[in-house]
Amino acid sequence: MAAQELLNARILIVDDQAANVLLLEEMLKAAGYTQVFSTQDPTTVCALHRRHPFDLILLDLQMPVMDGFQVLEGLKANNANDYVPVLVITAQPGHKLRALQTGAKDFVSKPFDLVEVKTRIHNLLEVRLLYQRLANQNKRLEAEVLERTAELRESEARYRSLTELATDWYWEQDHEGHFTKVSGPVLEMLGLRVDALAGSEVAPADDGWDETQRQALQARINARTPFLDEGLSRQYANGVQKHYRVSGTPMFDAACNFVGYRGFGVEILG
Numbered sequence: 001m002a003a004q005e006l007l008n009a010r011i012l013i014v015d016d017q018a019a020n021v022l023l024l025e026e027m028l029k030a031a032g033y034t035q036v037f038s039t040q041d042p043t044t045v046c047a048l049h050r051r052h053p054f055d056l057i058l059l060d061l062q063m064p065v066m067d068g069f070q071v072l073e074g075l076k077a078n079n080a081n082d083y084v085p086v087l088v089i090t091a092q093p094g095h096k097l098r099a100l101q102t103g104a105k106d107f108v109s110k111p112f113d114l115v116e117v118k119t120r121i122h123n124l125l126e127v128r129l130l131y132q133r134l135a136n137q138n139k140r141l142e143a144e145v146l147e148r149t150a151e152l153r154e155s156e157a158r159y160r161s162l163t164e165l166a167t168d169w170y171w172e173q174d175h176e177g178h179f180t181k182v183s184g185p186v187l188e189m190l191g192l193r194v195d196a197l198a199g200s201e202v203a204p205a206d207d208g209w210d211e212t213q214r215q216a217l218q219a220r221i222n223a224r225t226p227f228l229d230e231g232l233s234r235q236y237a238n239g240v241q242k243h244y245r246v247s248g249t250p251m252f253d254a255a256c257n258f259v260g261y262r263g264f265g266v267e268i269l270g
Contacts, residue, residue: 007031009055009125013038014045014071015089016063024058027114028121042066046074049084055128056121061090061099072102083131085124087117149254167264168244172251173221174260208235217246221261224250232265243268 011033013024021038028036037054039045043066045057057075061068068088075084088099091110099107105127106120172181210233220227226249235241248263 005129006122006125007033008035009033009129010035010052011037011056011058011121012045012048012054013058014040014042014063014068015058015060016040016042017060020060020089024117027118031118042068042071045071046078049075050078053082055085055132056125057084057086058121059086059088059104061088061095062092069098069102072099072104076103083128085128087120087124168266170262170264172260172262175258177221177261180260208237210234221248221263224258224261226250 011028013021013028013036015021015024015038018040021040025036025038037048039048042063045059048054049057059068059071068090072086072088075086084103085105086103088095088104088107089110089112090096090099090107093109096107096109105124108117108120170181170183171179174180213230213232217227217230217232220230228247229245230247232244232246233241234244244265244267246263246265248261250258251260251262253259
């Protein structure tokens with residue numbers, strides 16, 4: 001992480017004592033920090049943070065009107081899903097555990113050692129900025145996923161349209177095997193209901209379809225496996241025999257859950 005990135009972090013000092021505020025401001029500016037802000041009124045902290053979020057808040061616990069614990073509660077309520085690094089400053093050792101339980105990320109004791117304070121500030125800012133990087137990266141990934149999903153849906157629509165145009169018939173089934181889409185002259189070409197072809201409805205015994213081939217086709221669909229150019233034949237009463245090539249593939253959603261099956265068929269001419 002670049003040092004300048006840390007030095008450009010937004011830091012807020014909250015202390016009702018002007019001398020303490022001045023000491024911390026001088027220390028931070030001498031260390032090279034460029035965006036140091038302060039307030040002696042703890043009631044304004046939450047509003048300030050909402051308006052322009054800080055990367056680190058240095059918070060005194062013992063203040064009149066509103067103490068540091070109340071400030072921590074307010075920050076937590078307003079930023080439940082955000083990482084708000086707060087370094088508390090206290091002269092009471094017994095306050096440390098309560099402060100950490102209330103949402104503080106670290107603490108220093110009064111009278112504080114300036115080297116220790118600078119080290120703890122540096123460490124907290126590193127964590128904060130890494131957290132921000134991760135959050136920004138997650139947002140970019142989410143945007144990419146949405147973009148890719150839209151592209152996939154568009155490709156899916158193009159594929160379906162082209163498939164319907166290039167084949168004699170096309171079908172889609174849901175995960176229970178019910179037909180949700182059928183296109184093409186199915187009844188005219190096959191002379192029976194598509195449900196009967198797929199086996200979910202009993203076809204007439206003399207329908208002329210090769211039962212072995214039809215059972216093999218249904219087995220592939222039931223197994224949710226893709227297949228290509230599966231042969232299917234039908235013998236008509238007048239002696240005419242027609243042959244078809246049938247292909248199919250399972251469909252899955254974005255979470256890789258099986259949602260159905262699609263397939264298409266063409267008559268083999270000549």
